[in-house]
């Protein structure tokens with residue numbers, strides 16, 4: 001079983017949900033152009049709620065899989081999502097309005113509805129995917145540290161493109177408190193514990 005198998009399964013569902021909800025909103029906007037703002041506010045609220053639910057499922061699953069002895073609480077997840085993330089460079093929960101406004105403004109300024117919707121969808125899914133990976137990694141690290149693990153090993157994801165920076169770290173062992181931050185967006189390297 002690969003490190004991101006369950007994450008990918010949940011992401012697949014989340015992606016379908018995003019497409020479905022965007023399509024539904026796109027249809028509503030086409031017939032009711034005066035209500036673009038409330039419709040997109042509602043859309044993004046629902047999508048962010050669903051993403052947070054998905055992240056919690058992912059975190060609980062990974063934590064258990066890594067033999068964590070405690071449990072993952074929503075407060076732990078929200079703490080992670082309210083922090084500035086070194087990989088993405090932004091705060092997840094603060095980004096909802098920015099992403100939504102970008103979409104809303106493109107529609108209000110007369111952009112092609114179908115094209116702008118596809119763009120907004122891709123942009124949002126990209127962010128959700130990145131955070132799903134971040135949550136997966138953080139849940140594993142929490143399980144390791146809750147069970148007294150002192151050292152972790154960096155592993156590159158062999159199934160995808162690996163950058164120079166990551167390849168150099170493959171197999172390296174670090175103290176858990178000094179594990180390096182992932183060097184780039186989309187990095188699917190992961191840590192395993194060293195006993």
Ligand SMILES: [Zn+2]
Nearest residue numbers: 166187188189
């Ligand atoms: Zn990597």
